[in-house]
């Protein structure tokens with residue numbers, strides 16, 4: 001039996017050894033400041049610009065549209081704040097199931113009296129009601145920012161960036177999408193996708209933590225979020241996270257090169273778990289649409305609430321199985337999941353999110369299932 005079974009890959013992933021190898025020189029011998037003008041600094045600058053070119057090529061964007069940041073949270077804060085401050089958006093259209101990086105930024109701007117906010121209605125399975133989105137756009141008297149995620153990190157449900165983007169174009173709205181759960185896991189063609197801002201975070205696809213990107217469409221001109229130096233073409237001050245940037249690009253290269261094989265493999269693990277859960281555990285259900293338009297990495301499961309099942313997360317931890325909770329209501333300090341409250345506010349269920357990576361095996365799923373049956 002392995003020491004630990006890690007099924008929380010939507011929270012973070014382990015570093016791919018090839019990513020560590022690519023980062024290593026910049027963690028050790030190549031530590032020159034990319035802003036230094038001597039050759040030792042210029043070598044660091046070259047590594048960053050090569051990383052930018054590689055990321056841009058993979059996403060089919062221009063290198064000038066890719067800005068390196070500290071991750072998804074900073075990227076979304078930058079985009080949303082800039083849309084209000086620099087692009088004249090006074091109305092934000094979002095959903096209640098966004099990540100807190102988005103929700104808390106919107107709420108902060110709302111509290112400051114800078115915007116008013118509308119939330120798109122959700123359909124039964126947790127997808128967005130696109131008719132309602134169109135209605136909100138059509139009725140808006142002010143320029144809108146639409147900020148809607150590409151894939152939900154709790155349910156795995158995916159939205160169609162093209163459909164949302166076309167609607168935004170039709171009504172002259174700015175479109176930001178939190179693509180943290182999909183960059184590195186799916187292919188992107190940003191030249192053909194009607195989106196103004198997207199985000200990415202290296203640690204979600206076997207890259208380093210604290211390294212991300214913000215894509216800003218070349219047609220958009222914004223001011224920086226932070227004040228300071230002139231790094232990232234005056235858009236993101238601060239000495240660059242050199243090894244993080246190199247690692248981000250390498251992880252994206254690996255994820256893209258192995259997309260077919262890895263995604264099919266991970267999907268087979270997810271589907272195996274669905275099948276085995278249905279076979280072995282009575283009364284379970286799944287959140288979202290696990291079989292279609294869904295992240296192949298995420299499976300959100302509801303277990304009937306009993307004295308025993310309420311202790312699932314605790315018992316999983318004791319058994320060295322790493323998973324996330326996600327119940328609508330929970331006891332103690334944890335406020336519960338705002339996503340589950342919005343889509344499935346059922347106090348009689350205990351929700352567990354299992355999320356998979358290329359490093360998981362069916363044998364691990366078998367062990368988890370065997371342990372789970374004793375915990376229900």
Ligand code: PLP
Nearest residue numbers: 071072073099101153178180201
């Ligand atoms: N958005 C989504 C959907 C996420 O899952 C996460 C990570 O938990 C974030 C944003 C935040 O990304 P980061 O950890 O890079 O700040």
